[in-house]
Each structure stands twice: as structure tokens, then as C-alpha cells.
Amino acid sequence: MTVWLDFLYLLALGALLAWLPASGLLWLAGRWLSRDFRSRHLWLLSLTPWLAMATPVTAMCITAAGKPLGWITDHCIHHGTHHPHLCFEHWPALDWQWIHLFGAAALASLSAKVLAGFLQSEHRAARDIAALRALSRGRGRLRRLDTPEAFACTAGYRYPTLFMSRGLTDRLDYRERRIVLAHEVAHLRQRDPLRHLLFNVLLLAHWPCSARALGALWRQRVEEQADDRAALRFGPDAVAATLIKVARLSGPAPAGSLSANGGHLLTRIHRLLHARPGTPAGATPVTSILTSATFLAGVTAIVVAHHSLETLLGFLVGV
Structure with missing residues (x-):
């Protein structure tokens, strides 16, 4: 049970790390992009924070499932337990400290509000x-x-x-x-x-x-x-x-x-x-294709470089 709680905590942490820059980019987009461009890509803009959070979460789940299934080489035993491994077989318990509990409680309270x-x-x-x-x-x-x-x-x-x-x-x-x-x-x-x-x-x-x-x-x-x-x-x-x-x-x-x-x-x-009446132009299929390709590329990049992500998460949670 503790392993799953630790894993869910890391998923939330990864999603938060991706949400912060995505929200900053949206704030800049509201200042730099024209009103007409934003109006034509409203669904894409509204999905941006969700896609940003889904990218590391998806990559972490694929990594954790891929090692026992043989999709990804299990190198956990070669790196020791100085950071959390996205693998349920070699999973060190997180050292929960008051700052982690406070951060989790604050995030849960904000989401609930x-x-x-x-x-x-x-x-x-x-x-x-x-x-x-x-x-x-x-x-x-x-x-x-x-x-x-x-x-x-x-x-x-x-x-x-x-x-x-x-x-x-x-x-x-x-x-x-x-x-x-x-x-x-x-x-x-x-x-x-x-x-x-x-x-x-x-x-x-x-x-x-x-x-x-x-x-x-x-x-x-x-x-x-x-x-x-x-x-x-x-x-x-x-x-x-x-x-x-x-x-x-x-x-x-x-x-x-x-x-x-x-x-x-x-x-x-x-x-x-x-202006001539007509349905306003929406996002083109090219935009949807590029968005999907960017999401898949982000997931792939994180899966390939998951050891760096594990090191970063280990630094943040103090393991």
C-alpha cells in the first residue's frame, strides 16, 4: 500500500512540475498572441495544462510498467537506492517529511476548493x-x-x-x-x-x-x-x-x-x-496533428531519459 501511495505522490509531483511552465506559457500567450489566433485555437489552449500534466504522468506509468514487462531495460540495481525508481520491483520508501505532507495537503486543499x-x-x-x-x-x-x-x-x-x-x-x-x-x-x-x-x-x-x-x-x-x-x-x-x-x-x-x-x-x-457572415475558422487538422505529435514526443523523451527524471524527483522528495 505504501508503494502505491509513494507512486501516486510522485505522479502528482511530476504533473505539478509540468503544469507550472505550461501555465506560464499560457499567460504569455494571452499577451503575445492575437485575439483572433486565440479564438481559433480555444480548445487547444484550454487543453494545454492537461496535456502538459498528462505527459510526465503517462511517461512515468509507461516506465513503471515497462520494466517488469521487459519493454525497458531495468537498470535500477546498478544505481542503488539514492533516488526513487519508477519500478515497483526496486522501490525505496520515500522519506516523508513535514514539508512533503504540508505540500500535499495544500495541493489537495486547493484542488478541493x-x-x-x-x-x-x-x-x-x-x-x-x-x-x-x-x-x-x-x-x-x-x-x-x-x-x-x-x-x-x-x-x-x-x-x-x-x-x-x-x-x-x-x-x-x-x-x-x-x-x-x-x-x-x-x-x-x-x-x-x-x-x-x-x-x-x-x-x-x-x-x-x-x-x-x-x-x-x-x-x-x-x-x-x-x-x-x-x-x-x-x-x-x-x-x-x-x-x-x-x-x-x-x-x-x-x-x-x-x-x-x-x-x-x-x-x-x-x-x-x-464582415461577411460565416462560421469562424477553427483549429486546422495540422494543429491537432502537431499537438498529438508533441505529446507523444514528450512522452517518448521522458521515457528514454527517465533516469534524469528519477534523479530530479529524488532530489525534490529528499531521497
């Missing part, structure tokens, strides 16, 4: 969405609320639903209502609430400043994509005019929802009026 805050916000959002469903009329994906408050939004992960209030529909003409519906239906068809949840989960591994910046870019891109799909049907000028009217009428959207007046509205309107 971040996760608890996320779960609390999701619980509040789920409660608000349940209240909307209970107060609305209709049984399909489109629900109407008999309330003077003006808003339209899309919410729900498993069964995304479009909510529109009487306070908004009564103040819009027929064409404007169809434009708002087209915008929200675009969210439904792309399952944007579920994608929004997944993106927020990935942001849990980011510094708060990076998470806020990437979250704002994500929300802006999702709303612009919905604008584009509505503009292809009704024209960008009509969509821009409707967004202005909806923004004047609407208040804040319920928590956990995507609304027509979300994101940076002035940027959305300017884009509709001065």
Missing part, C-alpha cells in the same frame, strides 16, 4: 434551469414563460431547451422573433450548453486570470457562430438591428444559460455589419 466552487456554481445553474422548466409552458424544446421580464436563452445539458419570455416576444415583431429563435436554435443544434460545460471543466486547470480570458473568448465565439447562422438566413443587417433591440429590452440571463445578448455585444454587431 476549486472543484467545490465549480460544483456549487453548477448546482445553482441547475436549480435555476429546473425553475425555468417548472414555470414555463410547452413540452418540446421551445418553452414560453408568462413573465414581463424580457429574455431569451438556451439552457440544459442533456435536454437543451429554448426559453422565451412573454416580456420579450410581445415587444418584438414577427421577423425579429424569428431572428431570435434562429439564434437560439443554433445553440440547440450545436449543443452549446454541453460544450460550454466541458470547456469550463477544462478551465479548472488554468490560473483564474487565464480562465476568465479564455472563458470570455469562448462565450464570444459561441455567440458569433450563432449570429452567423441567423445572418445566413435573415441577413447580417437584420440580425444586428435585432440584437440592438434585444439588448435594450433584456435583462441578465439566468445562470448557466446562453442568451442572445451574451458576450461583447458591440463587437458582435460591428462584426455583423462589417
Whole structure:
């Protein structure tokens, strides 16, 4: 049992060592890379800390499993026990000191705090969405609320639903209502609430400043994509005019929802009026291939040079 606890501790330490430079690079990327580049590579940027942590963890697991299976030459007996070996056959017990226990407790407390805050916000959002469903009329994906408050939004992960209030529909003409519906239906068809949840989960591994910046870019891109799909049907000028009217009428959207007046509205309107509507360009297959190749190259490099990693971990844990 102690061997496995020691191994898990080293895995966490390796992941932390990889997370720190990855977070620093993301902070620099937010300052150096253009907004358009970051918007087109949001998923890659959100995955960066996770991939960085997964690289040493994967390499350490492959090394530990590869020695007894004969994939990697077992040189542990030639180097003594002056540092931990990524091998369960020649594993020295770690010399746990108070600083190691304090560091592990601090990391666990921070992780628990971040996760608890996320779960609390999701619980509040789920409660608000349940209240909307209970107060609305209709049984399909489109629900109407008999309330003077003006808003339209899309919410729900498993069964995304479009909510529109009487306070908004009564103040819009027929064409404007169809434009708002087209915008929200675009969210439904792309399952944007579920994608929004997944993106927020990935942001849990980011510094708060990076998470806020990437979250704002994500929300802006999702709303612009919905604008584009509505503009292809009704024209960008009509969509821009409707967004202005909806923004004047609407208040804040319920928590956990995507609304027509979300994101940076002035940027959305300017884009509709001065750019051709179309789906924003995303990350190219070449980017995905390069990312996968970089991850595999990192794992391979660590496996080949695992003795240096063992020496570094031994220095950090005092073995």
C-alpha cells in the first residue's frame, strides 16, 4: 500500500512540475498572441495544462510498467537506492517529511476548493434551469414563460431547451422573433450548453486570470457562430438591428444559460455589419496533428531519459 501511495505522490509531483511552465506559457500567450489566433485555437489552449500534466504522468506509468514487462531495460540495481525508481520491483520508501505532507495537503486543499466552487456554481445553474422548466409552458424544446421580464436563452445539458419570455416576444415583431429563435436554435443544434460545460471543466486547470480570458473568448465565439447562422438566413443587417433591440429590452440571463445578448455585444454587431457572415475558422487538422505529435514526443523523451527524471524527483522528495 505504501508503494502505491509513494507512486501516486510522485505522479502528482511530476504533473505539478509540468503544469507550472505550461501555465506560464499560457499567460504569455494571452499577451503575445492575437485575439483572433486565440479564438481559433480555444480548445487547444484550454487543453494545454492537461496535456502538459498528462505527459510526465503517462511517461512515468509507461516506465513503471515497462520494466517488469521487459519493454525497458531495468537498470535500477546498478544505481542503488539514492533516488526513487519508477519500478515497483526496486522501490525505496520515500522519506516523508513535514514539508512533503504540508505540500500535499495544500495541493489537495486547493484542488478541493476549486472543484467545490465549480460544483456549487453548477448546482445553482441547475436549480435555476429546473425553475425555468417548472414555470414555463410547452413540452418540446421551445418553452414560453408568462413573465414581463424580457429574455431569451438556451439552457440544459442533456435536454437543451429554448426559453422565451412573454416580456420579450410581445415587444418584438414577427421577423425579429424569428431572428431570435434562429439564434437560439443554433445553440440547440450545436449543443452549446454541453460544450460550454466541458470547456469550463477544462478551465479548472488554468490560473483564474487565464480562465476568465479564455472563458470570455469562448462565450464570444459561441455567440458569433450563432449570429452567423441567423445572418445566413435573415441577413447580417437584420440580425444586428435585432440584437440592438434585444439588448435594450433584456435583462441578465439566468445562470448557466446562453442568451442572445451574451458576450461583447458591440463587437458582435460591428462584426455583423462589417464582415461577411460565416462560421469562424477553427483549429486546422495540422494543429491537432502537431499537438498529438508533441505529446507523444514528450512522452517518448521522458521515457528514454527517465533516469534524469528519477534523479530530479529524488532530489525534490529528499531521497
